[in-house]
Every structure is written in structure tokens, then in C-alpha cells.
Amino acid sequence: MDFNLTDERQMLQDTLRRYLREKYTTNVRNGILDSETGFSPEIWSDLAELGVLGALFTEDQGGFGGAGFDIAVVFEELGRAGVVEPVLDSALLAGRLLAAAGKTEMVEDVISGVIHLAVAHGEPGGRYDVDHVHTQANGDALTGRKALVMNAEAADHLIVSARDGDTIAFYLVARGAPGLIIQGYPLLAGGRAGEVTLDNTPASPLGLTLKDYEDATALAVVAINAETLGAMETATGLTKEYLMTRQQFGRPIGTFQALAHRMSDMLIEMEQARSAVINVAGNVDAANRDLHVSASKNLIGRIGRLVAEEAIQMHGGIAMTQEYELAHIAKRITMADHRFGDTDYHLERYIALSTN
Structure with missing residues (x-):
């Protein structure tokens, strides 16, 4: 089997890597982290212009990619550079939900970088249970609370889940709608999120089901795994460079056997992590997709923890300074495990799926 990238994906990877290497420095990122929005409108516009957002959607949806490997290529580069812009939540997850709902014009606006979105599904106490939805729909009005809504403050629209009788449905809520309150805060790994309260808030039904959300989430797991892989590449590269630069007893510490083995x-x-990303990207449309999703998420989480801890320990105190690249990268790797289910959750899910 040929695992080499197609010419189009290779071109996308090269273009994105070159742009981020030139534009996305540690100082630029630190400035973005201190901003009120948690992302750069200029960077977002550039990503749209470069076709990065379009690569996350199929041709039928208005993009030019949309397959598992297209998503993996984009997010590996975003993770490698430590990009904090909400590409995963605002473009991929929310955009694919809108595409499933047939909102063609809105998807086009997402691809062109015109609008920002947020997905409000998780609720207090729900952890990773996708069925834990207590927000109620009363006709076209929603009442309830949502937790850890990524990019909530900057979103032009929120995609909100709510119970309509015995089923879970999804609704579109406009920014500034009556009864909508968003309390935002910065995230440890960069970007911003918010706690969302809805009090008889007007909403438009999207006609989506929980399965549509699970389909979009499977793509999001491909993205977060690839992003973590890219971040781990940066962490290992920085560690290798440091070990061959730092000297002790007249020679680089990387030549000492104990550190070389680590x-x-x-x-x-x-x-192994790269193989896991390739596997899940290639099986995102398979009948046993969820088995591959949980296997890869569990493995990436375990390897990510190892890489982050080893990189920090072999660097020493410099690894925890904000001015040094590894500080942000290690946080990203660690916190990625908690998105869309952690290692324990996906281990249990994998066992349950394997025994069915």
C-alpha cells in the first residue's frame, strides 16, 4: 500500500508549512494568546485564502478535499506550528454539521472565512457522554446550559443540541439572540471557550440527528490526532536539537547513553503514532469506523503524554518558560487528550465495540 501523499496534498502541506514557518512565530502566538478573541483575524483570512479551510470539505460541499487524509494533512501542520485558531471547531466540526444540514451558503461562508461558528453540545456533568443533553427545546426556543463551548464568544452562530421530546435535535442560534449569555475564558492550550446559558432563546432547527454529530466528531478525532502528531514532531525536534546543543563535561548531553536511549x-x-493517524484517516468512512477512532485516540493520548513528559524532563526548567516554543507545544499535547474522549474513555469504548 502506498502511503505517500498525492500531488495535491503534498502541495497543500508544503504551502501551509511554508506559510506557518514564516508567519506563526512564538512571539506572534503569544500575542494572539493575549488578545480578547483568542485568534488572529488576519491569520484566519490567510488560511481561507490559501485553501486550508476548503480542504476540509468535499467538492459536493463546496471544498476540494474533505477525505480523512486531507484533514490529517492540514491538522498535522497546524499542530506542528502550534496554531491556536479554532479551525477544528469553527470550520471542521461546525462546518461539516452545516453541510449535513444542507446549509450550502453558510458552508461557503465558512470556507471563505467570512463567518465563525461554535458547537454547543457538552453540558455540565456530561463529561464524554454524547447522550447527556438536558437543554430543552420548546418549539423554536431553547432553554438550558452548555459547557466548554470552543470559540463561543467570537461565533456568529452557535449550533446547539437540545431535547425535543425523546430525541436530541440540533438548532442554529444567532449571536446576540435574546436570552443568550456567554461567559468566556482563555484555555490552557490556547484559544478561548465559554459557558453558554440559553433562556427561551430563539433558534432555527437544522434537521440533524445525533448520528450526524457523531459522524462529524469522528472527523474531529482524525483532526485532533493529526494535530497532536504534528505537535509531537515539534516537541521531539526541539528536544533532539537541545540535546545536541547543551554541553556537559565538554560534550553534548545527547551523546550520553541514558539520554540517547530515551x-x-x-x-x-x-x-506508532503516525501509523495510528494514517489508519484512522484511511478508515474514517469504514463500517467499523468507531473501532479505529477509539484505538487511535487511545494510542495518541498515551504516546502524547510520554512525549510531553520526556521532552520537558530532558530540557529541564527552560521547557516551562512562555518564551520557549516547547512550553506551548507540551500544553497542546497534554490537553488534546481531553478533547472528544480521553485515553480511558476510548479504551473502554474500544473494548465494548470489540466484544459486540
Whole structure:
């Protein structure tokens, strides 16, 4: 089997990597982290212009990619550079839900970078249970609370889940709608999220089901895994460079056998992580998709923890300074495990799916 990228994906990867290398420095990111929105409108516009957002959608949806490997290519580069812009939540997850709902014009606006979106599904106490929805729909009005809504403050529209009788449905809520309150806060890994309260808030039904959300979430897991892989590549690269630069007893500390072995273990685990991303990207449309999703998410979470801890320990105190690239990257790797189910959740899910 040929795992090489197609010419189009290779071109996308090269273009995005070159742009981020030139534009997305540590100082630029730190400035974005201190901003009120948690992302750069200029960077967002550039990503749209470069076709990065369009690569997340199929041709039928107005894009030019949309397959698992297209998504993996984009997010690996975003993770490698530590990009904090909400591409995953505002473009991929929300955009694919709108595409499933047949909102063609809105999807076109997402691809062109005109609008920002947020998905409000999780609720207090729900953890990773997708069925834990207590927000109520009374006709075309919603009442309830949503927790950890990524990009909530900057979103022009929110896609909100609510119970309509015995079923879970999804609704579109406009920014500034009556009864909508958003309390925002910065995230440890960068960007911003918010706690959302709805009090008889007007909403438009999207005609989506929980299965549509699960389909979009499967793509989001491909994205977060690829993003973590890219971040781990940066962490291992920084560690290798540091070990060959820092000197002790007249020679680089990377030549000491104990540290060389630890570095070798990191690189071996990285190869397993890459295989996991390739596997889930290639099986995102398979009948046993969920099995591959949970297997990859569990493995990436475990390897990510190892890489982050080893990179920090082999660097020493410098690894925790805000001015050094690894500080942000290690946070991203660690916190990625808590998105869309952590290692324990997906281990249990994998076992349950395997025994059915």
C-alpha cells in the first residue's frame, strides 16, 4: 500500500508549512494568546485564502478535499506550528454539521472565512457522554446550559443540541439572540471557550440527528490526532536539537547513553503514532469506523503524554518558560487528550465495540 501523499496534498502541506514557518512565530502566538478573541483575524483570512479551510470539505460541499487524509494533512501542520485558531471547531466540526444540514451558503461562508461558528453540545456533568443533553427545546426556543463551548464568544452562530421530546435535535442560534449569555475564558492550550446559558432563546432547527454529530466528531478525532502528531514532531525536534546543543563535561548531553536511549524511545513511539493517524484517516468512512477512532485516540493520548513528559524532563526548567516554543507545544499535547474522549474513555469504548 502506498502511503505517500498525492500531488495535491503534498502541495497543500508544503504551502501551509511554508506559510506557518514564516508567519506563526512564538512571539506572534503569544500575542494572539493575549488578545480578547483568542485568534488572529488576519491569520484566519490567510488560511481561507490559501485553501486550508476548503480542504476540509468535499467538492459536493463546496471544498476540494474533505477525505480523512486531507484533514490529517492540514491538522498535522497546524499542530506542528502550534496554531491556536479554532479551525477544528469553527470550520471542521461546525462546518461539516452545516453541510449535513444542507446549509450550502453558510458552508461557503465558512470556507471563505467570512463567518465563525461554535458547537454547543457538552453540558455540565456530561463529561464524554454524547447522550447527556438536558437543554430543552420548546418549539423554536431553547432553554438550558452548555459547557466548554470552543470559540463561543467570537461565533456568529452557535449550533446547539437540545431535547425535543425523546430525541436530541440540533438548532442554529444567532449571536446576540435574546436570552443568550456567554461567559468566556482563555484555555490552557490556547484559544478561548465559554459557558453558554440559553433562556427561551430563539433558534432555527437544522434537521440533524445525533448520528450526524457523531459522524462529524469522528472527523474531529482524525483532526485532533493529526494535530497532536504534528505537535509531537515539534516537541521531539526541539528536544533532539537541545540535546545536541547543551554541553556537559565538554560534550553534548545527547551523546550520553541514558539520554540517547530515551530519545530513541520517543522516536519509536512517534512512528506508532503516525501509523495510528494514517489508519484512522484511511478508515474514517469504514463500517467499523468507531473501532479505529477509539484505538487511535487511545494510542495518541498515551504516546502524547510520554512525549510531553520526556521532552520537558530532558530540557529541564527552560521547557516551562512562555518564551520557549516547547512550553506551548507540551500544553497542546497534554490537553488534546481531553478533547472528544480521553485515553480511558476510548479504551473502554474500544473494548465494548470489540466484544459486540
